[in-house]
Amino acid sequence: MLEQQVVTFHLNTELFGIELKYVQEVIRVPAVVAVPCTPSHFLGLSNLRGEILPVVDGRIRVGTPAGEISESARVVVISRDGGKVGFLVDRVSEVVDLEGAEIEEISSDTRSGCVHRAIRFPGTNKIVLQIDVEKLFSYELKATASSIGAVYERQVETGEREQEELIQLVAFRVGAEEYAVSIGSVQEIVRVPEKIYRAPGLPFYVDGIFSLRERTLPIVNFRKYLGLEFENYDERSRIIVLNFQKDGMYFFGLGVDAVNEVLRVKPEEIEPLPDYFLDREQAVKDVCKLEGGKRLVYVLEADKMVEETVLKELNASEERRETVAAEGQGALHDERQYVVFALKGEEYGVEIGKVQEIIRVPGIVGVPRAPHYIRGVVNIRGSILPVMDLRRKFNLSDVEDLEQCRIVVVELPELKIGLVVDAVKEVVKIAAAEIEPPPAVLAVEVEQEFLAGIAKLRRGERLIMLLDLNRVLTPQEKREVKEILDEEN
Structure with a gap:
């Protein structure tokens, strides 16, 4: 049965609508923290009274040109099955009653698959393009609450969740955002070496290699990795030496703008990013929500940062890697x-x-x-x-x-x-x-x-x-x- 009331709004010059039952509220455009490696229509994450809210630019999502965000712009908070997404619109119009309206189903995928009806009002030139919330959600995200619940269940089943145990993270800054890695994967933090050697065949995001205590390490430039504008390292820049175990012990340096602090957070303060936009594995998997959601820190997985083939080349042969790992473990005692x-x-x-x-x-x-x-x-x-x-x-x-x-x-x-x-x-x-x-x-x-x-x-x-x-x-x-x-x- 068709919902009899629709919230209408403008995206550029066109009028769109969402069934009233899905609209939780309409808010002013909040502060948004950008998420790396996301599609152009995804603005980022915001804090909605302690909840993390993904925010989508509705203009880009439906295939219309995006422009400046004006004073009249609003975010329509859409809720379905416990999940929420913010939908940025140019201007909210009104709630209209559909009694007497003519409904035309749209079968072709001309609006990125998220418009499924055209609503016409007899005697007027008004046409409302109705957003298909089910398709929007299936494309945009799995419900955040469900994702968190699934993670919780997996942790309980494997006995990994300990409510009172705090997780230690090393937080650092790149551009305007904060990131962090588990302190267990941090070998040490050093200044940027004076000499970085460029080796042939390296990925674009690897600055080169350097020598640290007789070990040759690649430096991953995290700015390049994220596709940010390149900036030279300065006095505040640091190299975080990371390690992880994967068919041997691997080491590499991560070049960042500055190291901020060591965080101790509760497990429940870390949530998985909504899994809705990438088909490939990426390094950013979770987000740490601090200060009631006002501060968001993205958590990286060290073993997802560098292609394994690159690490094999730069960390020498399998026999050498095993020797390095054994030497490293022995050195821990000293x-x-x-x-x-x-x-x-x-x-x-x-x-x-x-x-x-x-x-x-x-x-x-x-x-x-x-x-x-x-x-x-x-x-x-x-x-x-x-x-x-x-x-x-x-x-x-x-x-x-x-x-x-x-x-x-x-x-x-x-x-x-x-x-x-x-x-x-x-x-x-x-x-x-x-x-x-x-x-x-x-x-x-x-x-x-x-x-x-x-x-x-x-x-x-x-x-x-x-x-x-x-x-x-x-x-x-x-x-x-x-x-x-x-x-x-």
Whole structure:
């Protein structure tokens, strides 16, 4: 039976309609986060009161020219079987009653398969082209709720879903968007090498190869991979060295604009992207929804980034790859990963296992009678976290602009605390042979129990002071911080 009421709207000069029963609401055009490797009619993802809403440009979808989005433009939120999609229109017209209207079925696929009826009104020149919602949804997406439910069921069946376990991701920026990879696939994060060698026969998105600790690695330029405008690497650019197991151990570098932070997210904050537009595998599979959906981070799968044939060529023969993998596993016993950050031009490092997350500096609430090095407390997802300024703790001058700083959240014995640092620079692997104890003179001249050692990289050209987090605060100072927490709670 034909629905008796239709919501009508304009796409360029033509009038279209959708059955009223499918229209959940009409909203102003929201902020949209673009998704890589999508068709031209797909604008991206938006946040609709905590739900991820795919938004489609209706003009392109029905085959009419797209133009600027005007003030009168609206997004029609279409709902069917638990799934939702936003349909961008130039202007919403009215709700019309179809009583007495002449209905003509459209069988030819002249409108990309999503228009199935022409509605004519006797005595007028008005014609409404009706959108076929069922075809629209079958083409555009599988219902988001169904996709999430299917993933949930698979995780329950395989015993992989653990509600309380947090997932660690390394977040980085390319262009205007944020992406992330599992911290388990991150070997280390390094600066862009001065010399990158261009090897013949590489895909367009591979900048070339470089040498890292006697291993030759390809560099995937993520900007080129996404089809974005090319930009040269700068001081903020980094190479994220990724690894994955697939018929051997593979390694490659991922060139990004900047590394932002280490995220710790709940499993339910990661949702699969609606599976509706690609027939081939791609690296972007999931989206992480943070801050109530206001911040979206796309999650990559390392093993989908580079063609296996390319990796085989650049990671040497099968025998060599197995040798490299064995050597890499053995080196893990002699190497540790450190998060390196800056304080007044100097570099410090802490073991990555002690770091829970790295966040931007939110609003810090001062605490009366707190020690001078305690900036105050912040609320992190409902938990009160004390914040210590390492500059003040180490008797350095205060930083002028906290907005450029970061908070490194670390776990001390019986205490979780945030450390204000100037900037987080990278994650680096340091071999035990590269670490020396602090010089004996320090024990006489300054109080240096918080130093675990000094890393000497590049044959001593780069020194990193490694902190012993258990000794950054004295037992008395820990008691003082705990008293602050007890008062705030």
